[in-house]
Amino acid sequence: MIMQKNLLTLGAVAWLTTFGATSQADDARxxxxxxxxxxxxxxxxxxNFGSLVPPAKFLPSICQIKYGGAERxxxxxxxxxxSDIDGKPLEDLWVEVLDAVRRLAIQTK
Incomplete structure (x- = not known):
């Protein structure tokens, strides 16, 4: 469990660092x-997830992708x-992106 937690944290932080969406988006929400x-x-x-990923970096990035026109x-x-991005509630996207990053981290270890 600790190894998966570390992989998720590293994967999400790396994802944010590489693809930080907030710099090119502009939705005030x-x-x-x-x-x-x-x-x-x-x-x-x-x-539930604040100890795994930094909410102040991760959540705005997903929000900007969904609402602010950031690179998808x-x-x-x-x-x-x-269709996934536009059709799902934002909070579902947050969790599904974390799960996708977790699966990717497990595949590449």
Whole structure:
């Protein structure tokens, strides 16, 4: 479990570092918590995943991809489609992106 946690943290941080979406996007909802989602969803994410990934970096990036016009290639590379990105609630995307990064980290270890 600890190894998977470390892989997820490293994978998500590497993903953010490589593909940081916030620099080219501009949706104001993504600038401050709850980063475009309902407050209760934001709090649940922080409680459940905040020790794995830095919410203040990860969540705005996904928000900007969904709402702010940021480059979607990072999510395409993880297997997401425009239909997935546009059709899913933001908080579902947060969790699904973490899961996709986790699967990728396990495949490449």
């Amino acid at each position: 993504c600038a401050v918590p709850p980063y475009g989602a309902p407050v209760q969803s934001f709090r649940a994410f922080v409680k 290639t990072p999510l395409y590379n993880l297997g997401f489609t425009d």
